Amino acid sequence: MLSKQILMIDDESDIQTVARIGLTIMSDWQVLTASSGKEGIAQAKSHKLDAILLDVMMPDMDGIATLKALKADSSTQSIPIIFLTAKSRALNRKELYALGAQGVIHKPFDPTTLASQIAGFLGWN
């Protein structure tokens, strides 16, 4: 069985590294990274992705604008998107789901359970 390919879009390189290492040692997934919405969209169009982990607060093009752009493009609209957010919890989560996210993970997240959280949201086992 082919392993999953995940794209992590976050402007914080340290968080990219933590997530990448966590996903790599706790699963057999391949992890790509992008540091901006624009870079992420380009990666999404040129790779076959199983999911996107998307930070909400980014400069220039934030997570919400990035999601809308991905959903508006026929080549990327079906890729499931899980938001990573450092904003306040309960109410912000509802707004993000309403935009079409498959899941919302709050920062700081646990990198040792990140893979199982993503699998839980997307029904992978």
Place this chain on the structure above:
Amino acid sequence: MQQLANQIGVAINHAQLLEHMEDIVVERTAKLTKTNQQLRREVDERLRTESALRRSEKQLRLITNALPALVAYIDSHHRYRFNNYAYERWYDFPYKHILGSRLSDIVSLDVYQQILPYLEQALAGETVTFESEMIQSSGERLWASVSYIPDSQDGRVKGIFSLVSDISDRKAAERMKDEFISIVSHELRTPLTSIHGSLKLLSTGQLGKLKAEGQELIDIALKNTERLTRLINDVLDLERMSSGRVTLTPVACPVTDLLQSAADAMQPMADEYNIQLAIRATEPLEVWAESDQVMQALTNLLSNAIKFSPQGATVWMQARSSANQINNKSSSYVEFLIKDVGRGIPSDKLENIFERFQQVDSSDARERGGTGLGLAICREIIQQHQGRIWVKSIHG
């Protein structure tokens, strides 16, 4: 002789009649004088009252014209019967021009349609207060707080007193505070994500085994980043809730689902502390609530119950319907109960435990990872749901 006698008799009668008439005139004159004096007193009184009324109206005008807020009286046909000078500054009409005009002639169509339901509510006898965005004659947008107070006379509403004040500064301050909280939330949680994540990965041993002391240090660092995370979450949650700007969207929530979800969420912690979680038989009730917020309150209470219970003990959860009489009105409530057999709370601490940063023992923060805000958050959540939270405890 007879004729003379008759004439004398007539003269005497005339004299008697004259005297009688004089008496009547004197009496009537006295009455007229009295009535005249009374009338004069009444006229004087009326003149004094009118003078007092004019002075009172002048004072009212002086006071209302000095206010920056719009003060008006609008009758049941939506016409202005009184307005203060501030109307001239807001609408660029001479303020006397507004008197007698209809409300719809003064404010824009958008604003009129916005305020019409509130106006009708007030004319039906209810005091209403609301906030609305308005456009001044200069085109400048501002936020206003509007109050309509019905003027009831003999059981009928004759009109309303209207008070409109500019709250744009307060709204701007609220927006700045929201932005500040959002930025602080992000800026605190972002480095914590990297620190906590790195420590968590190192502690698994999958990136190389550490010596026992090294592992112990990693565990200490990890425990304290988790404590810091909880503190940041609690402070930001409490700030958001107590600012009054959290809008609840309650739905009908099955009570058994809430209890089960809370128990499931706290099961890992219960396992760590060797505590049993049990749900007592609960009626099939529904509660009108924001489910995420109620879950947060229940998990906070369960967290405390677990932390302060002896190992091997059971923490019980239950919900039941309850009725209450408030202001002669009967209301139904759902009562959630969380019961533990921990050390209890001293009676002198019972009143304060729902305040911020209050803990029964100051070592609780260090030893049990408490922030001192959990119960304050519970109270905010419950009060926002128009509910009540309390504690019964036997210390020791």
